[in-house]
Amino acid sequence: xxxxxxxxxxxxxxxxxxxxxxxxxxxxxxxxxxxxxxxxxxxxxxxxxxxxxxxxxxxxxxxxxxxxxxxxxxxxxxxxxxxxxxxxxxxxxxxxxxxxxxxxxxxxxxxxxxxxxxxxxxxxxxxxxxxxxxxxxxxxxxxxxxxxxxxxxxxxxxxxxxxxxxxxxxxxxxxxxxxxxxxxxxxxxxxxxxxxxxxxxxxxxxxxxxxxxxxxxxxxxxxxxxxxxxxxxxxxxxxxxxxxxxxxxxxxxxxxxxxxxxxxxxxxxxxxxxxxxxxxxxxxxxxxxxxxxxxxxxxxxxxxxxx
Amino acid sequence: xxxxxxxxxxxxxxxxxxxxxxxxxxxxxxxxxxxxxxxxxxxxxxxxxxxxxxxxxxxxxxxxxxxxxxxxxxxxxxxxxxxxxxxxxxxxxxxxxxxxxxxxxxxxxxxxxxxxxxxxxxxxxxxxxxxxxxxxxxxxxxxxxxxxxxxxxxxxxxxxxxxxxxxxxxxxxxxxxxxxxxxxxxxxxxxxxxxxxxxxxxxxxxxxxxxxxxxxxxxxxxxxxxxxxxxxxxxxxxxxxxxxxxxxxxxxxxxxxxxxxxxxxxxxxxxxxxxxxxxxxxxxxxxxxxxxxxxxxxxxxxxxxxxxxxxxxxxxxxxxxxxxxxxxxxxxxxxxxxxxxxxxxxxxxxxxxxxxxxxxxxxxxxxxxxxxxxxxxxxxxxxxxxxxxxxxxxxxxxxxxxxxxxxxxxxxxxxxxxxxxxxxxxxxxxxxxxxxxxxxxxxxxxxxxxxxxxxxxxxxxxxxxxxxxxxxxxxxxxxxxxxxxxxxxxxxxxxxxxxxxxxxxxxxxxxxxxxxxxxxx
Numbered sequence: 081x082x083x084x085x086x087x088x089x090x091x092x093x094x095x096x097x098x099x100x101x102x103x104x105x106x107x108x109x110x111x112x113x114x115x116x117x118x119x120x121x122x123x124x125x126x127x128x129x130x131x132x133x134x135x136x137x138x139x140x141x142x143x144x145x146x147x148x149x150x151x152x153x154x155x156x157x158x159x160x161x162x163x164x165x166x167x168x169x170x171x172x173x174x175x176x177x178x179x180x181x182x183x184x185x186x187x188x189x190x191x192x193x194x195x196x197x198x199x200x201x202x203x204x205x206x207x208x209x210x211x212x213x214x215x216x217x218x219x220x221x222x223x224x225x226x227x228x229x230x231x232x233x234x235x236x237x238x239x240x241x242x243x244x245x246x247x248x249x250x251x252x253x254x255x256x257x258x259x260x261x262x263x264x265x266x267x268x269x270x271x272x273x274x275x276x277x278x279x280x281x282x283x284x285x286x287x288x289x290x291x292x293x294x295x296x297x298x299x300x301x302x303x304x305x306x307x308x309x310x311x312x313x314x315x316x317x318x319x320x321x322x323x324x325x326x327x328x329x330x331x332x333x334x335x336x337x338x339x340x341x342x343x344x345x346x347x348x349x350x351x352x353x354x355x356x357x358x359x360x361x362x363x364x365x366x367x368x369x370x371x372x373x374x375x376x377x378x379x380x381x382x383x384x385x386x387x
Numbered sequence: 388x389x390x391x392x393x394x395x396x397x398x399x400x401x402x403x404x405x406x407x408x409x410x411x412x413x414x415x416x417x418x419x420x421x422x423x424x425x426x427x428x429x430x431x432x433x434x435x436x437x438x439x440x441x442x443x444x445x446x447x448x449x450x451x452x453x454x455x456x457x458x459x460x461x462x463x464x465x466x467x468x469x470x471x472x473x474x475x476x477x478x479x480x481x482x483x484x485x486x487x488x489x490x491x492x493x494x495x496x497x498x499x500x501x502x503x504x505x506x507x508x509x510x511x512x513x514x515x516x517x518x519x520x521x522x523x524x525x526x527x528x529x530x531x532x533x534x535x536x537x538x539x540x541x542x543x544x545x546x547x548x549x550x551x552x553x554x555x556x557x558x559x560x561x562x563x564x565x566x567x568x569x570x571x572x573x574x575x576x577x578x579x580x581x582x583x584x585x586x587x588x589x590x591x592x593x594x595x596x597x598x599x600x601x602x603x604x605x606x607x608x609x610x611x612x613x614x615x616x617x618x619x620x621x622x623x624x625x626x627x628x629x630x631x632x633x634x635x636x637x638x639x640x641x642x643x644x645x646x647x648x649x650x651x652x653x654x655x656x657x658x659x660x661x662x663x664x665x666x667x668x669x670x671x672x673x674x675x676x677x678x679x680x681x682x683x684x685x686x687x688x689x690x691x692x693x694x695x696x697x698x699x700x701x702x703x704x705x706x707x708x709x710x711x712x713x714x715x716x717x718x719x720x721x722x723x724x725x726x727x728x729x730x731x732x733x734x735x736x737x738x739x740x741x742x743x744x745x746x747x748x749x750x751x752x753x754x755x756x757x758x759x760x761x762x763x764x765x766x767x768x769x770x771x772x773x774x775x776x777x778x779x780x781x782x783x784x785x786x787x788x789x790x791x792x793x794x795x796x797x798x799x800x801x802x803x804x805x806x807x808x809x810x811x812x813x814x815x816x817x818x819x820x821x822x823x824x825x826x827x828x829x830x831x832x833x834x835x836x837x838x839x840x841x842x843x844x845x846x847x848x849x850x851x852x853x854x855x856x857x858x859x860x861x862x863x864x865x866x867x868x869x870x871x872x873x874x875x876x877x878x879x880x881x882x883x884x885x886x887x888x889x890x891x892x893x894x895x896x897x898x899x900x901x902x903x904x905x906x907x908x
Contacts, residue, residue, distance in 0.1 A: 110788070116795060116826075128826070131524045163590075164448065164575060173590045229621050236629055244626045245617055247592055248428075334617040336591030344440070344591075349788050 084377075088370045092363070099362040100152065100355060104145055107351050114161045114349040135161065148355065157359070158352035162345065167356035170341070175360060177247055178337035181330070182322035184253055185260035190315065193265045194304075197272025201307075202299050204277060212269060219266025228259045228332035245334040256333040260326050264318050271314055275307035282306070308379055316372030323364035429595065433609040433888075433907060435899065436617040436626060438637040440591055444577040446563025447518050447525045447570075452807055452897065456636075457614065459900045460596060462563025462579030465492055465511065465545070470895055471714040472661070472810050474557040478506060478564060478580070479545075484850060487552040488535075492545040492560075499601025500566055501584030508539035513567035515547075523573065530559045554847050554855060555813035582607045582903035591616060608906035627653060627883055633907075634884035636897055640761075641699020647883050657701060658893040660880040661710045663806045664702075666769070666873035671833045672800050674738070674750060681870040683732040684801075685722035687776040688769065694876055697765050702876035707863045708809055708818070710877045712895060714852075715812040717860030719867035722874065729776040740777045748779035755793060755802040758784045765803055795825045797833065803875070808896035812859045816843035819862075819871055834871035 115132045132138045136147055151158055157167035200212040232255060236244045243252050279285065280303050288298045327339035338357060345353035377383050428434065441457045443449035449458055459467075465482075466474040476482075479492040498506040515537050518525045533553040538546040549556060569576045577585045583596035594614040598606030615632065617623045624643045626632035628650065648655040666684070668675045675681060690704040703710075706719040730740070738749040754770065756762045763784060770780040780801065785793065793799050806814065817828045820843050821835035842865065846858040867874075882893045890905040 113792065116792075130521055134524065162442065164443065170590065177591075229625075232622065232625055237625060240629075244629050244631050245619075245622050246615060246631070331618045332622055334592075334615065334619070334622060336589065336616070340591060340618070347786070347788055 084373065085370060088366070088373060092366045095366055096359060096362050097149075099358055100149065101145070103355050103358045104148065104351075107349075107354055108141060110349075114351060148352075152355075152359070157356040160345075160350055160353040160356075162348040162350040162353065167352050170353060171338070171356050171360050174336055174338050174341045177335060178323060178330075178339070180247075180253065181256055181260065181326065181335055181337060182319070184257040185264065185326075186315075186319050186322055188257055188261040189264035189268060189318070192261070193268030194272055194308075194311070196265075197269045197311075198276055198299060198304060200269065200273045201276030201280060202295075204273075209273075212273070216266040216269035219262045219264075219269070221266075222262065224259050224263065224326070224328045225332065227262065228255070228329060231255050231259060232332075245332070247335055256326075256329050256335050259332070260322065260329050264322075267318065268311060268315060271311050272307065275310050276303055279303035279307040305379060309376065312372055312375050312379065316368050316375075320365040320368040323368065324361045428613055429611050432595075432611050432613045433902075434613045434615055434632045434634075435902070436615050436623045436632040436635040436637070438616075438618055438620070438623070440616045441594075443575060444585060444588070444594070445575045446565065446579070447514070447523065447527065448575070450526050455808070456897065456899050457594070458563045458579075459581065459898050460583045460612070460902065461577060461581045461585060462565075463498055463506070463581050464561040464563055465494075466557060466560045467900070468558075468561065468810060468896070471712055472896075473714050474560065477561075478511070479560070482557075487850060488549040490547045490549070490556070492547070494543045494545065495603070496543060497603035498580045499599070500580045501578055501599050501601070502566075503601060504566065505542075506564055506580045507542040507567075508545045509542065510564050510567045510570070511545045512537045512539040513570035514562065514565045517565075517570040518562065520571070523571070527559075527562065531562070533559075552848050552850060554850055555811040558811040558813070582900075583612055586611060602903070607903045609902060612902065627885075630885070633888060634882065634891070634902075636880065636882045636893070636899070641701065644699060644701075644881065644883070652886050654884055654886050654888075656882045656884070656891075656893050658880045658882075659703065659710065659712060659895060660878045660897070661713065661809050661895045662878040662897075663705055663708050663710070663809060664875040664878060665705070665804060665806075666875065667794070667799070667802050667804050667832055668870075668872060669797060669800050669832050670835075670871065671797060672752075674736075674752075675800065675832075677736050678869060679732045679736040680738065681873065682722070683729040683736070683776060684773065684778065685870055685873045686725045686729040686732065687778070688722070688772050688873070688875070689724040690722075690876060691724075693765070693768055693772070696768055697761065698876075698878065701879040701881055703879070705874040705877045707866050707874055708806060708814055709812060709859070709863065710809070710895070713809070713812070715856050715859040717856075717863050719863045721867075722870075726776050733776060733778075738777075748774070749777040751779040751781060752800045754780040754782045755790055755799045756782065756784055757787050757790050762803060769803070794831050797825070797831060799831075805878070812855070812862070813843075813847050815839075815859065815862050815866070816847055819843060819866065832871055834869070836865070836869060836871075839865050839869070 115128050115135065115137060136144055148158070159165070160167050160170050163170050196212050200209040203209050232244050235242045235255060242254050246252055285298055285303050288302050327343055329335065330337045330339045338360065342354065342357045345357060437453050439453055441449060441453040442451045443454050444457055444461060446458045446462050449455065463478045465477060465479040467477045469475045478494055478498055480495045482490055482492045484490055494508060496505065500506060515531060515534065517523055518527050519531055519534065521528070533549050533551070533556055534547055535550045536548040540546060563579055565576050566578055569578065580599070582599055582602045584599045586595040586597045588594045593616065596612040596614065598610050600606050617626060617632065620640065623632065623635050623637065624647060627635060627647060644655055647653050668681060670676045694700055694702050694704070704721050706721045709716045733749055740749050741747045754766055756766045766782045770782055773780050794802060794804070817823050818830055819834055819839050820828065820830060821840050823830040824833055825831055839862065842858055842862045846855055846862065849855045849858060880893050880895060880897055884891060887908045888905055889908055892901045894900065
């Protein structure tokens, strides 16, 4: 296990290199000049040239790329053009908000999806199963730009239980986390149900039942453990996507996370900040993949034995 | 990192650290943020919602509208504009043109920075010198480029010497003043002598301001003043409804305004604004170079209907850049809606309709616009109106940075743009002088007329206000005739606020200075 984790960690380097290269290339293909956006239209050509020189934007693209990589290797992501502050500092300001929202939404989704999926599979064909499938379909179909305002209207305006937007205590977290989680719940419920149905039809489950094991133990102890493998894969991917910043949800709920920051940085053609954000997202994805691998090992002893 | 930026970010960083701890707790235990209360609004706070974060709170760097709004609350300049865009005293009690190139400002002694130090001529000198220093890379440097020297002979006197007579010079004297010892710092400096001081700033989320105790006439009553960033228009409206926000000036959509106006605890205030919306035309295109075609486009638009549909009637059909409240405004012809005349003009220009009322257009143009819902709505209505006279518009929407780059490089035929907060009429020189084509100025459509060149250049050299007014009256009539851009309307300023707020006066340019003198019942 430690060797596998180490191998994963080493793989971060080429992954991030690839991500950084693609972002660098795409950003420089998009029209728009950060210096012109920064200095405005009335800036003197000499000032534009001077600032472009200061920022290193007058160098050939390969030289800019090499400079960016050399700095990144030293942990220096450069200076944000729009915020006039170190990129790492700007990201560090926003990342906790994303982590808070994504973490809560992820845990909430798991807490809802796994029991619902298990119960739906265990009672396949029942009214509960049908309602769960219908609910999960709705969760997948409802876009966050519609669901978010709807939840605000119901729980903030109608009932007055929760604040409309912003970041604060637990109350502020509920609606954006639920908005994000519901889409994920829809996907996971269907997956858990399908995996459980397969697992419940396996021979070892029939054997356990024949030996007189109680129903809850057959479902929870035998079938669920095996059914969780594909669920872990999808949940890992979803967690990575959440950490990349939920742009729409963050915008609706005025949540100061990474998603909004990236949009602002792209609008301002703030190349260093966009690159920094994408690197942060890349690291998040790799981290989530690593955790997913570790969870595989914890769930399935065959993987441990194989190593 | 400079000490200033360190200080600016420190407050945020502390918050971040606490939040990071909360976030870790959250990741471990659901509901872990129950104890994370640092994001709660201070009790008794007056909350203003802005749609986007100010680019900078430092008057040397901020150029966007929200930076200007915040700068008005945190800093003072030598002068400020009044409702007619005339410069009136602020830090400077008075000023005098000793000769055509020397201006002497006498300062008031009552202004103090948030740390208690009085504002002196040395602070003014240092701030202007810092902006003029190329090493600082201030986007405002060019607006002060006419200054050759600044002197501070005594603590209450500032002498500015200009390179040549330059009438619009006073428009550049609204620059917020920083303490002399910090004016050259490369990072953000948010210490000013305005009515409020910055208590804390959390990037992307909120700014908390408190009254500046040293502000002349007594500190403001709103304590604290919280500026929240709420990007979504619907959510800003709902926050107002719920009472989480007490004032917003980023205008909600017309249908929401009606709904908000019906609330007993909210007031919708509407005041004539100075923002000028127009259709930019690229005169390098041979069809648009023909004045008859431009006039036909102008005559095909029913501004009243467009205004009702796009802005809910919150605007006035425009004749040019300067609104009627502006000191230099002169009446000029507002293009009249006349589709028949538009068709005749196009026929005369040689663009006959190939199939009469049939589907084939006389010609096609590309209309570029941003992805904002309001901009798209405007594009669709203009497309429909031009179709009635046989001009087909292909509407293409772009992300703002891409659209801006295309406009700057002249890669457009038609696009809708706006001038926000028009100040000195010298804008006519920057927008219509033949030498002011990008990258030198704002003449994006490539308009060139020797008469306009002569008039706009004369307007920036004349120091006599009456003489300038006469020159700009001719400029406005010339622009209304030549139609280098097609005027649409002057947008009204719409402010929605709680009825408990007293004494608030909306400003035509959208500034929030009035918050310094308002109070909550």
